[in-house]
Amino acid sequence: MNGYSELRARGVEFVAEWAQWGAVLILAPGREAADEIAYEACGGALVGVARAGLRPLVLELSGGELNRRGLAPVGRVVREALAARVAAEASRSGSLRYLAPVAGFPGFPRALAETFEELRLNGVGAEQVRGCGESGPDLALLLAAYEGELAARGFADHAARVQMARTAVAARFRETAVLAIDLAPRTRSERELVAAILRGARAHLELRPGSGAAEPATSLESLQRYLFSTDAVPVRDEDGTVEIFSTSGEALECVEIARRIGARGIGFDECAILLRSPERYQPLVVEALRRAGIPAHCTRGSRRPDAAGRSFLALLHCAEERLSASRFAEYLSLGQMPESEEPRTPAAWERLLVDAAVIGGAARWETRLRGLREDFERRYAAAEEEEERARWRQRIDRLEALRAFAMPVIERLAALPERANWGEWIETLTALAEFTLNDPTRVLELLEELEPMREIGPVGLGEVLLVLGPRFQQLSSAPEGARYGKVWVGGIEEARGMAFRAVYVPGVNEGLFPRPPAEDPLLLERQREALGIALRAEDTELLGIAAACATEHFALSYSRLDLLTGRVRVPSFYAFAAHRAAGGSEIDVHEFEKRARSATGTRIGWPAPENAADAIDDAEFDLATLAPLTKGSGQYLKSLPGRAVESLRARWMRWHAPWKAADGLVVDEIGDDALKRYRLGARAWSPSTLQQYARCPYRFALRGILGLRAVENPTGIQRMDPAQRGELFHRVQFELLRDLASRELLPVSPATLAGALDRLDAVLEDVAAKAEAELAPAIPQIWRGEVQAIRADLRGWLQEKALRDADWTPQFYELSFGLKDPAGRDPRSRKDAVEVEGGYRLQGSIDLVERHPSGVLRVVDHKTGRVPEPKPDTVGGGEALQPLLYALAAEAIVGEPVSSGRLYYATIAQNYRTIDVPLNDWTRRRMQHVLEIIDGAMRDGFLPAAPRKDGCKGCDYLPVCGPYEEERVRVKSQAELKTLKELRGWK
Ligand code: SF4
Structure with missing residues (x-):
């Protein structure tokens, strides 16, 4: 393929010659390509030189016929709306078969409208498509309905307008010389229209890139001549007209392009950055050009979304x-x-x-x-x-x-x-x-x-x-002014027919350019072949177009690393094909990649060129200047503003054996007193927070000291989450026990069970109705279904109590201590925290305190979750502290001995299982040790991210810590974790 500059030169010659004798029309894939030729040929004297792309010309040519027939021209949005209409009708009536599962997908109307256009522009009617492939019958049905809508509404789409345009061709171009540059229409009707225009013109010249007869004089010409050719390519010395380079990431790739454009010393409007994936690269390109102070002209296809x-x-x-x-x-x-x-x-x-x-x-x-x-x-x-x-x-x-x-x-x-x-x-x-x-x-x-x-x-x-x-x-921002004085940034197809002195194509990576092959699901390749419809543009053609746009310099680039995932990335075979076509010598992949890498000075963690004079902005200049003056290439980092230095240092330290501040809440610099006011004797702690320590001290610190909570998504309440369920469950239990006590129905026994169940229903109705009014769940049926499940669990709980626990009489319910808000709690609750042996202060709320006829008390904590595995004997490895701590707190409040603490899994799913932990001398001492360990960690300021096995699973703080904490803990010094490990061993 030869370059567009050569085509343009011939086009300019043709226009300059024929403009002297009359009207000239320049037909090009885009208006900008036609403008370039006109300006070069005629300067400012453009009278009589018309420029157009094919679609606008069709609209103009068909105008008379549209008026005569009273038809309205319609564009893509209306075509897609009609496609959506006929697809919805067909789905509703159950007429679709093969396409039925995808007809409601968001992209379907657009794909269908495009297929209709291709079929109609190729003269393929409903009857013809019906027998072609699995989608044929459905497509025929939809096409007939679509064409029916067009006719009924008096609409003319592009396909209809192409037909009408042909009737105006003969008279229109008799006195006009027509230049067509790389038009390449893909459909039969458009090809015929272009042929008719050229035939009917006073003179015409049709220019298409070809293989070029002359021997290539440069690497770039060689690349344009031999790209994807099977001919042997003469090896030649590199002359700098073709460049392939790599950088560590995509952002740096764009910075390197900006650097090259700045250094080249040619007009910005003579440079183009052509993108295969504008959505991915456009923001990076625009940012790099902004940093380098280079103005950019983004085309419609690559503009920032509005x-x-x-x-x-x-x-x-x-x-x-x-x-x-x-x-x-x-x-x-x-x-x-x-x-x-x-x-x-x-x-x-x-x-x-x-x-x-x-x-x-x-x-x-x-x-x-x-x-x-x-x-x-x-x-x-x-x-x-x-x-x-x-x-x-x-x-x-x-x-x-x-x-x-x-x-x-x-x-x-x-x-x-x-x-x-x-x-x-x-x-x-x-x-x-x-x-x-x-x-x-x-x-x-x-x-x-x-x-x-x-x-x-x-x-x-x-x-x-x-x-x-x-x-x-995909709505894009408002169009900008003229492109002159700015670097042209656009999709490759948009540049067809244009010529630039320097062209840059980033993203020549495996999987990006070329993209993985994908068939059009509505019209497969074999159907297209059978119907005589040309295949859609392939990436090989796009690379050819990009190369043809370059006059002096053509640069391909790729990135070596996906910085988001850390995955290594490799160049696609297009990079190797370009190297070969440019006359590059045979080299192996490693050598190829080494050369591409050596073409740039930047690298990860070193975002600056080796030479300060090559910097694109002040930041790069400073870094490049500082580097040789300091010992060690990272020295400059020490002077970075903000938290960057600490952040980098922290990341480095986290993977070294000594425990440092970066490893969690580890106070290794400010002194031991930093956590003084959080010590267990200084402020009150709840048992549920304390039991987080054994799972992971940092989790305990984030929650209990820093008060960090997971971000919630603002969604409506559709299902009850476990916390809401637990809250409703406890609220009903509390109200019910109060109600039963006031009616002297406690303890619940076989004799009083029926009455208690009736009261349960009444209380549940009342509490659930209040919660429903307050939370306004989105789907009341689902909500009520879940309330029914709670009813079933609570009925079972009452029956269990009546049959197995009738000799334990509830004494206090929701007995709180150290909590400010007394609403919804036992009236004998205390506002002050409770102090247990050792001076440790506790706060919380005990679900239930029951008394046995023998006089002893026990505390019960109701659970709606799962029974832990293994079942705790005393403190459950430090993660089941509630039974003993609540028992100790109850003793302090009531002033009587408590015999045990019970975890009661009061749901059908958990089969009403219980775990009882006796409160005796031995368990008191054990509890004492647990509190000493946690308090000691605070005294020492040592609350590191040190999760137990699987501790990070489901932890809300994963976004804070990252995914490798268990792994990281293994490389840290283990001596400091001795007491934590001991605690985890106490079952
Ligand atoms: S994510 Fe892991 S390391 Fe971080 S707080 Fe949670 S349990 Fe601890």
Whole structure:
């Protein structure tokens, strides 16, 4: 293939000659390619020189015929809407077979519309396609319906317009000279149209890249001549016109390209960066050029997505998913917050949405937000310190601001029609976009394109999303000005026919370019062949186009590492094919990769060139300057601003044997007193937090000292989570025991069981109804089903108590100590913490304290989870401290001896199993040792990330620690873990 510069030179000659004698038309794949030739041939004197791409020309040529027949031209959005329409109708009527499972997928209307266009442009009718392949009958049915819709509505799609354009060709070009440059239409009708235009022209020149007869003079010409050719390629010395380089990551690849463009010293508009995967590389390219101070011209195909499109899509999904809070938070996160909100970040509102956990109708939003406000106001009133009151005041204000902003939007979403004609949808969505988006321009433009569909319908929101979803997702930002003075950044196909002095193609990696082969599932290759439809453009053709665009320099690059996953990446065979075609000598893969690597000076952890003069910005310059002046290449890191140095040092230290501050909450520098105020005698601890220590001291510290909690997603309550279930379960037990006590029905015995079961039903109804009103679950049926499951568990629990435990009488229920809020607790609860032997302070709440006729007491902790394996004997390896600690606390509160602590797994699934731990001298001493160990860890400031086996599984703090903590602990010094290991051994 020879280059486009050669084609352009011949085209310029042709235009310059024929422009003297009359009209000239330059037909090119894109308008920019045609413009280049016109400007070069005629300078500013462009009168009589028309430039066009094929599609716009078709529209122009078919204009007269469209008017005569009274047809409306329709574009891609309408075609996709029609495709969605016929597919939905066919699905509804059950007429689809082969395509039925995929007809509702988001990409289906787009793929179907493209297939229709290919079939129609190739003159393939429904009858012909019916007998072709498995998808044939379905495609024939859908195509016939689509063509019926076009005819009934008076629409003309591109295929119809191509036919009409042919009628205007003969008269139109008799006095015009036509230049066609690398048009390469793929369909029969378009080929015929182009041929007719050229035939009917006064003069014509058709230029296509060929293999070029002349002997290549440079490596670049050799590459253009021999790329993917089976001919023997003469080996030649490298002359710098073709370059293949690699970098450690994709971002550095783009930085290296920016560096090369800056160093080349040619006009920026004479350079192009051609992308095979714009979505992956465009942001990196733009950032690298920005750092280097190089202006970029991003084409439509590589422009940054417009956030308004995605925000609007999030809103429509919010409506589709019954006004879900998570979708609403997504909409907020895309920058649609009102300007007046300070700070302008949705984080605070998202947090409120989590708390509100809304899903359901507008009324539910109102109820949940009101409920949340009442809750905040209660807490505000109960707050004792000024600081805390100020915090709650701020949350109340924020909640009010969220409510004022969200409710009008939610009401509009709730009022979207169930089904309506497209006309009504266009009006409703236009009003919604204007109301909810900061800059709705592009969204409104897209909606306008649907105008011809006005009368069609009715359609539901699902179908609207099928048509508009992918378009909103890919809505690109507003077009920029002229490309001159800027580096051209675009997709490879968009550059067809254009010439640049330097062309850069990043991402020539295995799996990226070429992409793995994938068949069009609607029309397989063998069907295409049978129907005479050309195969779609392949990546080999794209690499050829990219090479043809280069005049002086062509650079391919690849990255060696996926920095996100840490996986090694390799060049694709295109890199080797380019090396061979450029006349490169035979070398093995290792040598090839070595050379590619040596072409750049940057590397991981060293983002700067070796020579400061090659730096693209100040940061690189400083690094490159500092490096030779300091001992050790990492010295410069010490002067980095912010937390970067500590972070790097911490990562290094974590994998070395000595325990350091980076290993968790390990106080090795500030002194032993740092955790003084958290010691077990200084503040009260709950047994449930203390038992986290044995699983992992850092987990204990993150939760108990730093108060870190997992981020919750703002989703509506659809199922009860285990915590909600446990809370409801305990609340019912508490209310029931209180109720039974007031009716003198305790202890529950076979004689009183029936009455107790009746009371259970009544109490459960009451508690569950309050919880339902408060939490507003999204799907009441599911919620009530789960309440029924709790009822079954609690009935079983009552029966067990009546039959096996009737001699134990409940004395206290929800007996709390050290907790401020007394609501919902036994009236004999204590606000103060309890102090046990050794001066250790405890807080918490005991589910139940029961008394035996002999007078002894025992404490019971009800569980709704699973029985642990192995079953604990005393302290369960440090992770089952509740039985003994609650027993000790109960003794301190009641002032009487307690015989034991019981874990009661009160569900059918766990078969009402119990674990009893006696409180005797030996277990008291054991408990004492446990508390000493935990307190000692705090005294020593040593709470490292040292999980027990499988401790990290399901831990909320995995995002803090990373996935290799168990592995890492094995390389650390073990002496410091002696007491922790001892504790884990106490079953
Ligand atoms: S993730 Fe593992 S190491 Fe980190 S706190 Fe949790 S249990 Fe400990």
